[in-house]
Amino acid sequence: MAFGWIDEQAELRRRAGLVRTLRPRPSNSPLLDLASNDYLGLARHPEVTDGAARAARDWGGGATGSRLVTGTTELHTELERELADFCGVEAALVFSSGYAANLAAVTALAPHGTLIVSDAGNHASLIDGCRLARGTTQVVAHADPDAVRKALGTHDGAAVTVSDTVFSVDGDAAPLADLAASCREHGAGLLVDDAHGFGVLGTGGRGAAEGAGLAGADDVVVTLTLSKSLGSQGGAVLGPARVIDHLVNAARTFIFDTGLAPAAAGAALAALRLLRREPERAARARAVAGELHARLTAAGLEAVRPDAAVVSVRAPSPEDAVRWAADCRAAGLAVGCFRPPSVPDGISRLRLTARADLSEGQIERAVRVIGETRP
Numbered sequence: 001m002a003f004g005w006i007d008e009q010a011e012l013r014r015r016a017g018l019v020r021t022l023r024p025r026p027s028n029s030p031l032l033d034l035a036s037n038d039y040l041g042l043a044r045h046p047e048v049t050d051g052a053a054r055a056a057r058d059w060g061g062g063a064t065g066s067r068l069v070t071g072t073t074e075l076h077t078e079l080e081r082e083l084a085d086f087c088g089v090e091a092a093l094v095f096s097s098g099y100a101a102n103l104a105a106v107t108a109l110a111p112h113g114t115l116i117v118s119d120a121g122n123h124a125s126l127i128d129g130c131r132l133a134r135g136t137t138q139v140v141a142h143a144d145p146d147a148v149r150k151a152l153g154t155h156d157g158a159a160v161t162v163s164d165t166v167f168s169v170d171g172d173a174a175p176l177a178d179l180a181a182s183c184r185e186h187g188a189g190l191l192v193d194d195a196h197g198f199g200v201l202g203t204g205g206r207g208a209a210e211g212a213g214l215a216g217a218d219d220v221v222v223t224l225t226l227s228k229s230l231g232s233q234g235g236a237v238l239g240p241a242r243v244i245d246h247l248v249n250a251a252r253t254f255i256f257d258t259g260l261a262p263a264a265a266g267a268a269l270a271a272l273r274l275l276r277r278e279p280e281r282a283a284r285a286r287a288v289a290g291e292l293h294a295r296l297t298a299a300g301l302e303a304v305r306p307d308a309a310v311v312s313v314r315a316p317s318p319e320d321a322v323r324w325a326a327d328c329r330a331a332g333l334a335v336g337c338f339r340p341p342s343v344p345d346g347i348s349r350l351r352l353t354a355r356a357d358l359s360e361g362q363i364e365r366a367v368r369v370i371g372e373t374r375p
């Protein structure tokens with residue numbers, strides 16, 4: 001039978017407790033949300049939704065074409081200018097998703113003959129970028145600048161090190177300054193995915209690279225998503241103008257993809273302007289994460305100390321993690337549930353998001369529910 005192997009895989013998945021299901025979310029969900037990536041609480045901010053609505057009215061429901069044909073509106077270039085200015089880099093290029101931005105950056109910056117040194121904990125989109133790139137990938141130990149230095153030392157030609165700035169599973173930060181130093185010793189480039197750092201780390205949320213003193217460096221390229229701190233949708237690559245020009249000419253997920261929807265660009269631009277005006281949102285997200293961690297740990301739970309806004313709580317098994325998340329949900333709390341194959345080390349976790357707009361009462365309630373439902 002065609003696709004017969006799918007049923008075998010489904011059965012294996014069921015037996016391992018790894019079946020995934022979709023849960024459509026109503027617009028007025030009563031759940032307390034610690035599962036989304038809306039770190040700054042901007043996705044439903046009236047200025048952000050107005051930005052989306054205005055852009056859709058002015059520019060239409062879609063971008064109408066790829067960026068090099070009709071898909072670049074004045075709104076796209078305005079967003080790119082303001083993103084670059086905010087992050088202190090020469091230029092930015094927006095994509096239809098952070099995933100597409102990562103595929104673009106890795107493939108375009110690692111042609112044939114390039115060594116790609118990739119952290120073992122990197123996000124799937126960076127991993128897929130490595131798989132698609134013509135260069136050769138060497139995976140190195142997690143958050144280990146010495147392993148990076150050693151890998152770079154084995155290669156004579158062009159090289160690039162690829163890393164998340166904040167790892168999505170445990171919320172721990174990469175040692176960016178040390179990574180940059182390792183790369184510089186070998187004349188290699190550094191490409192970092194700041195999906196979970198932008199809006200939370202750095203001065204007023206300018207991101208992890210800015211926080212590590214790397215903003216505007218000519219050997220550092222940053223990718224990010226517009227879908228987390230900015231509460232919108234889409235992705236971006238930021239860096240030296242010559243790198244961005246290269247991507248316009250060589251990145252397949254830029255050239256062969258319809259431009260970012262105007263509504264998403266409008267929402268992201270409104271959110272970026274809000275973040276500029278209210279930089280304290282970044283610090284608040286970090287403070288909420290710290291408080292969640294302290295309270296969870298005091299309640300005897302095994303939580304990883306957060307470096308940004310992701311708080312990870314260990315679960316004994318994939319089945320326990322699923323049951324724990326379901327029990328939280330039944331008690332009115334939405335939490336993320338990470339388990340194999342989405343976790344590189346096989347350890348299942350609850351994944352909590354520390355939103356800047358959570359109140360003290362909500363934090364207290366979340367910790368109480370997680371404690372009361374623990375396996």
Ligand SMILES: Cc1ncc(COP(=O)(O)O)c(C=O)c1O
Nearest residue numbers: 097098099123168195225227234
């Ligand atoms: C670290 C990281 N990089 C990239 C992405 C992909 O971004 P997007 O959702 O905009 O495609 C995500 C998740 O969404 C992520 O967590």
